[in-house]
Amino acid sequence: MKTMQTNVVTPDGSVFDGQVNMVSVKTINGELGILPNHLPLVTPLAIGAIRLKKDKDVRLIALSGGFIEVRQDEVNILAESAELPSDIDITRARAAKERAERRLEEAKRDNIDFRRAELALKRALNRLDVAQN
């Protein structure tokens, strides 16, 4: 099966670097799957999981927003933060989830704190999701 070079980079270093058969990500407009020889593409990513398929292996990475850049045989994912399931601190994510939920109840809609808490909740849920799969 054809493969393509895939890199997941964050400001704190590279998280993944290797050959995969398929990358599937969640963009701001919905899910997107990329196979080798895809057209060059740039699009922003939403908070969600990256799925990297290699033969029968599927590797998950929790992503807190970023970008994907696709070239002929190369995929680059630029993320503010990205974690492999083994690097996720579950207790911390859980604490973040509870904190965010509490804030959501207190804060009024449409205010900045509300939106912030909403994002924090999404990130925490995403991390927990990836860690437990």
Next chain:
Amino acid sequence: MASLKEIKTRIGSTKKTKQITKAMEMVSAAKLNRAQTKVQNFLPYRDKIREVVASISQGSEDVSHPMLQERKEIKKTGYIIITSDRGLAGAYNAGLLRYTLQLIEERHASPDEYGLVVIGKIGRDFFKKRNMPIFQEIVGLADQPEYAEIKNIAETTVQMFADQVFDEVFIHYNHFLSAISQEVTEDKILPLTGLMEENEEGSGEGTLNYLYEPDPETILEKLLPHYAESLIYGSLLDAKASEFGARMSAMRSATDNADNRIGELTLSYNRARQAAITQEINEIVSGASAQS
């Protein structure tokens, strides 16, 4: 001449000081090493973003964004100043602060024309004492800072530019040249004009015709703040590496000085000892000759 005992105590205390400075030198060397790895890890991220932004602005002529444009009227300038939290790093902070102070005095007539974002305790205390307008400050950063620690302050600063609180933003830090030399540097962070100039020169490698989802403007909208933030983070990492370099050489020269001092003291100790012996012999001889 000081007494034998006095000199001996001084040799002892200098030796102890030397041990401490030597240990600090080695600690800094280890931290410098880690800071450099950190910079290496970070560079691919910044380069990638730059590449994508460059290819967007090359691909379509009509793309523009407020962050890429020089503002006609500059009402307020923002300065980000990166200093360390602790001293004992030679001229690391002093050189930078002097440079910044001089520059601001040259460029601005009144404190209304600029605002400071200060990283590090030494810088904060320095500007606070001079009553200069500090908009944001952050102290107590880790030796190897994570992106998350700086994200907030970087984000707010970029937002302040977007909200037209600042019309341009500079960053002042010590650029790492080598383990023993640093250079005080001023970089313009916003607007991102340098980016466009670089494009024109470096258009050698063929540009790809990217598909932009949903459209180039939306992508720039999201990407440019990230890029500006990553520039700030990059400078911070650079400054941290310089800090350890500066601290290492400061401690090394302290150790060398201690060595010299110990040499001098040992010499005068021996002289004093010899003088004492000579005097004693003299006394014995003269005592003996008086009796016979």
